[in-house]
Each structure stands twice: as structure tokens, then as C-alpha cells.
Amino acid sequence: MLYKIVMILALGVAVTAGVFNEIKVNAHIQEELRLDQVADDKKKEEDAAHNKADQDLNRYRDLRERKDRELTASKQEDQDRAADVVQTQSAERAGQDAMNSAEQERDVTKQSNQDFEDLSMELVEIKRIRTKLPKVERELTTAKKEREIVTNDNQRMRTQIVKLAPAEKKPLMPHGLRGKIVSVDTKYQYVVLDIGTHHGVLTKGELMISRDGSLLGKVKVTRVEDDYSIANVLQDWKADEPLEGDAVIYGGL
Numbered sequence: 676m677l678y679k680i681v682m683i684l685a686l687g688v689a690v691t692a693g694v695f696n697e698i699k700v701n702a703h704i705q706e707e708l709r710l711d712q713v714a715d716d717k718k719k720e721e722d723a724a725h726n727k728a729d730q731d732l733n734r735y736r737d738l739r740e741r742k743d744r745e746l747t748a749s750k751q752e753d754q755d756r757a758a759d760v761v762q763t764q765s766a767e768r769a770g771q772d773a774m775n776s777a778e779q780e781r782d783v784t785k786q787s788n789q790d791f792e793d794l795s796m797e798l799v800e801i802k803r804i805r806t807k808l809p810k811v812e813r814e815l816t817t818a819k820k821e822r823e824i825v826t827n828d829n830q831r832m833r834t835q836i837v838k839l840a841p842a843e844k845k846p847l848m849p850h851g852l853r854g855k856i857v858s859v860d861t862k863y864q865y866v867v868l869d870i871g872t873h874h875g876v877l878t879k880g881e882l883m884i885s886r887d888g889s890l891l892g893k894v895k896v897t898r899v900e901d902d903y904s905i906a907n908v909l910q911d912w913k914a915d916e917p918l919e920g921d922a923v924i925y926g927g928l
Contacts, residue, residue, distance in 0.1 A: 849875035852882070852925035857903070859917055864908040866894055866917055871902045882906070882923040891915045894923060 854870035870876050876899050884892045892913040894906035908917060 846877040846880050848877055848880045848925045850925070852876070854882070854923045856884070856917055856919055856921045856923060859919055861916060864910070865897070866906055866908060868894075868896075868904045868906060868923055869902070870923075871900045871904050873901050876904045880925070881909075882925050884908075884917050885922045885924055886915075886918070891921065892917065 852870070852875055854868045854874065854876075856866045857869050858867035860866070868876070868882075876896055878896055878899055880896045882894055882896070883890050884894060892915070893909045894917075895909055896904050896906045898905040906923075
């Protein structure tokens with residue numbers, strides 16, 4: 676009987692220990708499950724934070740790319756505006772050049788018309804030439820060449836006449852007489868000198884033209900006043916066109 680009681684008690688103790696161990700195991704399992712759940716929740720939070728960071732980074736990249744595109748577009752607009760400014764300035768310069776060219780052509784046309792008027796051309800011919808400027812220019816060039824030929828022929832004839840005519844006695848003027856040319860008329864080939872009767876200049880007196888020590892021609896006095904005189908340029912002696920400031924020197928006979 677005692678043995679049975681002992682066995683029963685031992686069995687009860689074993690059952691009690693088993694139940695206690697099972698409870699302990701269950702508690703351990705529940706703690707492991709809780710820790711796993713905490714770990715899962717933490718991982719989810721980390722994943723969510725990581726995803727949010729990725730989204731923020733993507734938004735930042737998109738924003739930066741948009742800003743870069745806007746900056747590039749702004750730079751392109753600035754370049755386009757600068758190109759427009761340059762093009763506008765070029766157009767303005769081209770317009771000014773065209774205006775200057777037109778004014779020059781107008782001046783040339785006026786000068787051409789004046790030349791034709793000097794040649795006593797009829798008004799109808801002048802109008803026709805104005806409308807056909809290229810042809811007029813060619814005709815003007817031809818006329819100038821013909822006039823040059825006539826001038827050369829006249830010069831040769833004058834030279835022959837001078838050679839055949841008796842020598843004209845030249846008036847004597849003071850030795851070492853010097854002066855300057857103060858005005859030149861290239862059309863009628865005369866000059867104005869800054870010396871006159873007060874300096875000993877006489878009508879028909881001849882003086883040499885000098886520039887930088889070189890003799891360029893000779894003039895013959897046609898009119899004398901107190902402080903100035905007028906002289907014709909002698910074509911037979913002319914080596915170059917006289918200019919204002921050139922010296923005139925009396926060299927004697």
C-alpha cells in the first residue's frame with residue numbers, strides 16, 4: 676500500500692514537473708515569438724524609413740534634374756538673347772553701311788550730274804543717265820579718257836607754240852624770294868601765294884614749287900596784291916599736283 680502511495684506521489688510530482696516545464700517552454704516560445712515580432716516590426720520600420728529615404732532621394736534627384744533643365748534652358752535663352760543682340764547690332768551696322776553707301780552713291784550721282792552740266796548736256800540725257808547709272812559711269816570713264824587725250828594734245832600744242840614763239844622777257848624779282856601756297860584750285864590749275872608786292876612779287880614772274888627739298892613744278896604770277904598773289908601752274912613743268920603748304924622759290928633767270 677505504501678509503495679502504491681509512493682508511486683502515486685512520484686507520478687504526481689513528475690506530472691507536476693512536466694506541466695511546469697511545459698509552461699516554461701510555452702513562456703519561452705511566447706517570448707521568442709514576441710522578440711521575432713519586435714524584430715519584424717523594427718525591420719518593417721527600417722524598410723519604411725529606407726523606402727522613404729529612397730523616395731526623398733528620388734524626389735531630390737528629380738528636383739535637381741528639373742532645376743538643371745531650367746538652368747540649361749535659361750542659359751540657352753541668354754545665349755539666344757545675346758545672339759539676337761549681336762544680330763540686331765549687325766543689322767544696324769549693315770543698315771548704317773547701306774545708308775552710307777546710298778549717300779555716297781547719291782554724292783557720286785550729284786557729282787556726275789554736275790560734270791554733265793559743266794559739259795552742257797541736255798536735261799533729258801541727264802535723266803536717262805540717272806536711271807542707267809552703270810552705263811553712265813562707263814560713258815563718263817570714256818569721256819574722261821577722251822578729255823585726257825585732248826588735254827595731252829593741247830599740252831603738246833602749247834609746248835610747240837611756246838617753242839615757236841619768241842622768248843618772253845621775265846621780270847626780275849628779289850633774289851632769295853620765298854613764299855608758301857595757301858590755296859589750290861585743281862580744276863583751273865591756279866594757286867594763291869602768301870607773298871605780294873610788299874615782298875617784291877611782280878606780274879609774269881615765275882617761281883619754283885618745292886616740297887621736302889624736291890622741285891615739283893613752276894608757277895607764273897598773273898595777279899599781284901600787297902600781301903598775296905595769284906599764279907597759274909605751268910603744265911610743262913608740273914611733276915606733281917601742288918598742295919597747300921608747298922614752298923615757292925624764286926630762282927632768278
